[in-house]
Amino acid sequence: MTDAEAMAQAMALPTIEIDPKTGLVKKKVGGQPGNAGGRKLGETVASGKIQVPPKARERAALKAAWVEAMSRQLDPIIQAQIASAVGIQHMQARDEAGKWTTVTDPDVMAAKLEQGEDAYRLSAIAPSVPAIKDILDRLFGQAKQSVDLDVTHSPTADLSDGELSEQLTALLKKLKD
Secondary structure (H helix, E strand, O other), rough: OOOOHHHHHHHHOOOOOEEOOOOOOOOOOOOOOOOOOOOOOOOOOOOOOOEEEEEEHHHHHHHHHHHHHHHHHHHHHHHHHHHHHHEEEEEEEEEEOOEEEEEOOHHHHHHHHHOOOHHEEEEOOOOOOOHHHHHHHHHHOOOOOOOOOOOOOOOOOOOHHHHHHHHHHHHHHHHOO
């Protein structure tokens, strides 16, 4: 054994192996000799032998707070998303004091419409296609996406039938082996 090998063994330095097929460094699996690496039997977070990193605890607490806050507001959020998808329309009319108020009663709407344009105003927000798409994607999953390809050159276009047959035979032989 050379001095360098003895020193490496004494210092327990890992040796590097090169994979002859790929030419890349082989990755070592497991820990030191005799240690398979990973968690040992009985080592769990609940047992206290493994500690959760502080950042992971903080992230989990923030996520839990966010989920709780969102779950309390889920119905209004869903209604707002549906309203955005469908579009929003409402009518405002001037009351006796000249102040604009929202009108929901169909009889009052008809009366204000008969009074003329100075008595009412209509507002509308167009339906939102992205909101509709988002709702449908959440309900039914995303639709299959197509990819446009522009193939201007085919590598087999310049080959004769004999050359194509040879290449196909070689590929089929590779698949069988």
